[in-house]
Amino acid sequence: MPDQFDWNLVRSFLAITRTGSMTAAAKRLKVDYSTLSRRITALETSLGAQLFDRRTSGSSLTEAGERLLEKAEQMDQLATSAAQSIGNSKLEATGAVRIGTPDGFGTKFIAPRLGELCDRHPDLTIELVAMPREFSLSRREADIAVSLTQPSEGRLHSRKLTDYELGLYASREYVANNPAVKTAADVPSHRFISYIDDLIYSPELEYAHFVSPDLRPAIKSSNLIAQLNSTIAGAGLCVLPCFIAKDEPTLVRVLPSFRLIRTFWLLLHSDLRNTARVRVTADFIAEQVSEAYALFLPPAAQ
Numbered sequence: 695m696p697d698q699f700d701w702n703l704v705r706s707f708l709a710i711t712r713t714g715s716m717t718a719a720a721k722r723l724k725v726d727y728s729t730l731s732r733r734i735t736a737l738e739t740s741l742g743a744q745l746f747d748r749r750t751s752g753s754s755l756t757e758a759g760e761r762l763l764e765k766a767e768q769m770d771q772l773a774t775s776a777a778q779s780i781g782n783s784k785l786e787a788t789g790a791v792r793i794g795t796p797d798g799f800g801t802k803f804i805a806p807r808l809g810e811l812c813d814r815h816p817d818l819t820i821e822l823v824a825m826p827r828e829f830s831l832s833r834r835e836a837d838i839a840v841s842l843t844q845p846s847e848g849r850l851h852s853r854k855l856t857d858y859e860l861g862l863y864a865s866r867e868y869v870a871n872n873p874a875v876k877t878a879a880d881v882p883s884h885r886f887i888s889y890i891d892d893l894i895y896s897p898e899l900e901y902a903h904f905v906s907p908d909l910r911p912a913i914k915s916s917n918l919i920a921q922l923n924s925t926i927a928g929a930g931l932c933v934l935p936c937f938i939a940k941d942e943p944t945l946v947r948v949l950p951s952f953r954l955i956r957t958f959w960l961l962l963h964s965d966l967r968n969t970a971r972v973r974v975t976a977d978f979i980a981e982q983v984s985e986a987y988a989l990f991l992p993p994a995a996q
Contacts, residue, residue, distance in 0.1 A: 700736070700737070700740070701769070703733050703734075703736055703737040703740070704737070704762075704766050704769060705723075705770075706719070706723060706730055706733040706734060706737070707734065707737055707745065707762065707763075707766060708763075708766050708770060708789070709722050709730075709789060710730075710734070710746075710753075711755070711763055712789035712790040712791075712819075712971070713789060713790050713819065714790060715753075716730055716731065716734075716753065718819075722788065722789065722817070734746070741758070741762070743756075743758035743762075744756050744758065744759075745758055745759035745762060746759055763834075764965060767965050767966055767969060768965055770969055787817065787818045787970040787971045787973075787974040787975070788815075788817040788818060788970070788971065789817075789818070789819065789971050790818075790819040790821055790971070791818065791819070791821065791837045791838065791971045791972055791975045792821040792823060792835075792838070793820065793821065793822050793823065793836060793838045793839075793840070793975065794823045794825070794829030794835060794838070794839040794840070795822070795823070795824050795839070796824070796825075796826060796840060796842065796918070797824045797825055797826045797917055797918050797919055798918040798919060798922070798935055798938050799824070799840055799935075799958060800822055800823070800824025800825075800840070801824045801919055802919075802937070802938045803937065803982075803983075803986070804822060804824070804840075804979065804982075805822060805824070807982050808820050808822065810978075811974075811975065811978045814974070814978070815974060818971055818974070818975070820975070823835075823836060826893075826895060826916050826917055826918065827895050828841060828895055828896065829841075831850060831961060831962070831963040831966075832849070832850075832963065837962075837966055837971070837972050837975075838960065838961070838962055838972060838975060838976050838979070839960075839961040840855065840958055840959070840960060840961070840979070841896075841958070841959045841961050842896045842898040842899070842956060842957065843896060843897075843898060843959065844957075844959045845959075845961060849963060849965065850961050850962065850963060850964065851961070851962045851963075851964050851967045852959050852960065852961050852962075853959070853960050853980070854957060854958075854959055854960075855957075855958040855959060855960050855979070855980060855983045856957070856958055856983050856984075856987060856990045856991070857955050857956070857957050857990065857991055858935055858936070858937055858955070858956055858957070858958060858990040858991065859935070859936045859937075859953055859954070859955055859990070859991055859992060860901070860933050860934060860935050860936065860953065860954040860955075860956065861933070861934065861936055861939065861947050861950070861952060861953055861954075862881075862905060862931055862932070862933055862947065862948045862949050862952050863925055863931070863932055863933075863934045863939045863945045863947055863948060864925065864928075864930070864931050864932070864945070864946060864948050865925060865926055865927070865928040865944050865945060865946075866944055866945075866946055867928045868928040868929075868930065868931075869946055869948065871928075872884060875931070875948045875949050876949075877949070878905060878906050878949065878952065879906070881905055881906045881909065881931060881949070882906050882908040882909055884930060884931050885912045885913070885929065885930030885931070886902070886905075886909050886910070886911045886912060886913075886930055886931050886932070887912070887914075887915075887921050887924050887925055887930050887931065887932035888902045888909070888911035888913075888914055888921070888932070888933070889902075889914060889915070889916060889921075890914040890915065890916050891914075894916075898957075901933055901954055902933070904952075904954060905933060905952060912930060913929055913930060918934075918935075918938075921934070922934060922938060922939070922942070925945065926942055926944055931948060933954070936990075936992055937986075937989045937990050940989075940992075955991075958983070958990075960976060960979060960980060962976055
């Protein structure tokens, strides 16, 4: 990099990548749009490379921009670490942080708690992507991911959030109007709700055969919330996480002897794990899960 490389220009570059637009970044930095644009032009001139592809639909990083982003995140992490170790100051989180989670965990557990995180860090923007899929941190699909499996390779840092229990559920109306389920052998005679086989994104979700090898699901969806809503409406039996099903007053647990245990993992890219915005968000998620331990593993399962 040039001898007179300006860190403030890099901070402007980071603000754009974290907020997603020049307009939002300018507002975050409390400068006008033209000032921010001049800073990016100056940075590109200093580096001798174009950092953004500018189109009418928006801007995206060039290959050079992607390379700078990796180095800039490391620089920001080092600056944050130095400020904390030397100044012992409060960790201030600014910018956008994207959290990728399974649909059920993100929608039912994380989303209702994000207001508290915003209260603690008013300059933090949280982007919650709650979808039935795995997220690639190396491709910048998310800054933080909650996964059903622990990664075995890549520059990732992982920590266990919690085990959680799943059970077999049906609506009270369905139970009242259909034959009782006394053993697992009774389940195949009932309408069953489950995942679409070729859209199952994690082997941890392949659990229908644990209920009964003879199951032939009548309703399938790639989305857990859709399965939940079908079950609430009385469409049939479904395996659901207990931390989601317990809050639905119309659902009852069927065949209580059937239970599965799965695990949520918190994943961070090694380059970002100590940046303020990622660190405080990851710690918040872990804190909330820890406080709700009994929600994920009901007393009978411990």
